[in-house]
Amino acid sequence: MFELIKLPYKSLAPVISDQTLSFHYGKHLQAYVDNLNKLLPGSGLDGKSLEDIVVLASEASGGLMGSIFNNAGQVLNHNLYFTQFCHFDQAKRAEKSALIAQIVKQWGSLDAFKEEFEAKGVGLFGSGWVWLAAKEDGELVILQCPGADNPICHFERSPKGEVEKSLRPLLTFDVWEHAYYLDYQNRRAAHLQALWPLVNWKVIEERYTK
Numbered sequence: 760m761f762e763l764i765k766l767p768y769k770s771l772a773p774v775i776s777d778q779t780l781s782f783h784y785g786k787h788l789q790a791y792v793d794n795l796n797k798l799l800p801g802s803g804l805d806g807k808s809l810e811d812i813v814v815l816a817s818e819a820s821g822g823l824m825g826s827i828f829n830n831a832g833q834v835l836n837h838n839l840y841f842t843q844f845c846h847f848d849q850a851k852r853a854e855k856s857a858l859i860a861q862i863v864k865q866w867g868s869l870d871a872f873k874e875e876f877e878a879k880g881v882g883l884f885g886s887g888w889v890w891l892a893a894k895e896d897g898e899l900v901i902l903q904c905p906g907a908d909n910p911i912c913h914f915e916r917s918p919k920g921e922v923e924k925s926l927r928p929l930l931t932f933d934v935w936e937h938a939y940y941l942d943y944q945n946r947r948a949a950h951l952q953a954l955w956p957l958v959n960w961k962v963i964e965e966r967y968t969k
């Protein structure tokens with residue numbers, strides 16, 4: 760059985776209103792958790808880790824596995840999303856770190872990276888997620904992932920069938936309308952631009968170096 764994660768803050772207002780947080784976390788994420796728990800028994804995936812469920816179900820199409828993928832993917836995505844933030848009063852500023860050094864190496868500056876990340880989020884058609892992910896050699900990529908997709912699903916299998924060349928998710932902005940419509944209506948770009956002061960770079964760095 761999976762449980763709703765605990766939030767490491769009480770509020771992210773005014774960037775994300777308490778009403779949006781309440782619906783997004785308490786209704787949407789809770790529903791994905793509940794649905795997943797109902798779908799897993801008898802599926803052959805019960806008892807596996809959330810990441811393994813997402814990876815294994817991502818290779819199936821439609822049916823029960825498709826429903827499990829959608830709900831498990833959305834639980835994983837939201838867990839990573841909600842735990843990467845902190846209230847802006849306590850926001851951990853981007854500091855000198857291996858991650859920031861790699862961002863500057865690839866994009867020239869943190870601002871240039873943010874600009875491309877926001878543009879990819881704005882440019883994603885329909886519902887989904889924009890991700891910063893790391894390859895196994897540490898190189899960074901920005902991915903546009905529709906629906907419940909996550910970078911860990913972008914892997915290859917070796918001739919022996921082992922998962923390899925997988926991508927590690929680091930940072931994500933949710934571009935499903937439920938993430939911003941109450942506060943920003945159709946202004947997705949304004950919402951994405953406003954999120955940066957909430958990003959806890961210490962958490963992103965830990966995901967990169969672990």
Ligand SMILES: [Fe+2]
Pocket residue numbers: 783787837933935937938
């Ligand atoms: Fe969401």
